[in-house]
Amino acid sequence: DPDRLPISYEEWEAKAREVLNDGPFYYVAGGAGGEETLKDNLHSFARYKIVPRMLRNAEDRDLSIELFGKNYDSPLLQAPIGVQSIIHEDGELASAKASAALNIPYITSSASTKTMEEIAEVMGDAPKWFQLYWNKDPEVTASFVRRAEAVGYDAIVVTLDTPMMAWREKDLKNVYLPFLIGEGVGNYFTDPVFRSRLESPPEENPAEAVMHWTKTFGNPGLTWEHLLFLREHTDLPILLKGILHPDDAKMAHEYGVDGIIVSNHGGRQVDGAVSSLDALPPIVEAVGKEMPVLMDGGIRRGADVIKALSLGAKAVLVGRPCMYGLAVAGEQGVQEVLRNLLADTDITMALSGCSSMAELNRSILLNTKR
């Protein structure tokens, strides 16, 4: 049946390769530099083995978790991913609707093609978080947070690892950066503060607007003190995404942050950076009792979810698999990818002898690294 949707991650990726041109495909699939971290994100999962337990009654199972006083049906979230218009014409609206249908939180990227308001609208009451790229213009940053609160986002995720684009060899080879052709700037071009900084509106002079975006998008000057500014502007839970060092996790706690997402941006920023799974245990050790530690990077199958949670992650974010689903079959594709991952997670948990996320711990893992 030629219309059959793929099952395995590898098959989704191969199908996505067929439908996307080089520029967009490698923008999604690629990583920084020699892609060592991209590969290691996957390999580090393979180094941990599950040691299943028997005779533990796994008949009634529950995948739900609690975060910041809210109950979530499963430990999965969709990772924030920008410029989804390069993958599918419905872009973020398709992946957000897929999330909403499964009650899986969707994290809207600052760099979305569709605006945070449009995305919130198609999601209704479904759980949604907003990912913030800290603009050089503090008033734009504050405006983004205000807008996100106004349309009902439940948390703010501040991504720290991307004050500038990394050295991405595939994109350089393909001369491909979607923002420069006006993709992924929806939140900026509609922002009243951003617009007030331009001589003419983006609709009239897109070149000026893109230029201004380029100058202000990232802020390599950020310090811990800047977080206090954010705290003044919102009562929503604040999570820091891109933490890899346990000392930074401790700093996050000292600065009153509510949660951490251990991440290396899917191997797209510092090539040679520690894999997310390897970074996780020391961070859980450092702050896991104080606040929830989430992770992303390399989650492809149910066993990966089980391993990350057994190492202390409270939840995991899924990135590229959803984007391959989006490329192949739009909203339906993203839903299929997530639904399969949920089923695989449930089955693998049961076969490992566990009935709930709270039961997962290191006692069912073997580290074969050394």
Ligand code: FNR
């Ligand atoms: C990303 N990621 C990302 N992160 C973020 O905070 N804001 C963003 O706009 C984006 N954009 C983005 C685009 C694309 C094409 C990819 C592949 C990734 C990083 C993302 O949130 C997440 O950290 C990784 O994708 C997780 O790794 P996996 O699941 O892709 O291995």
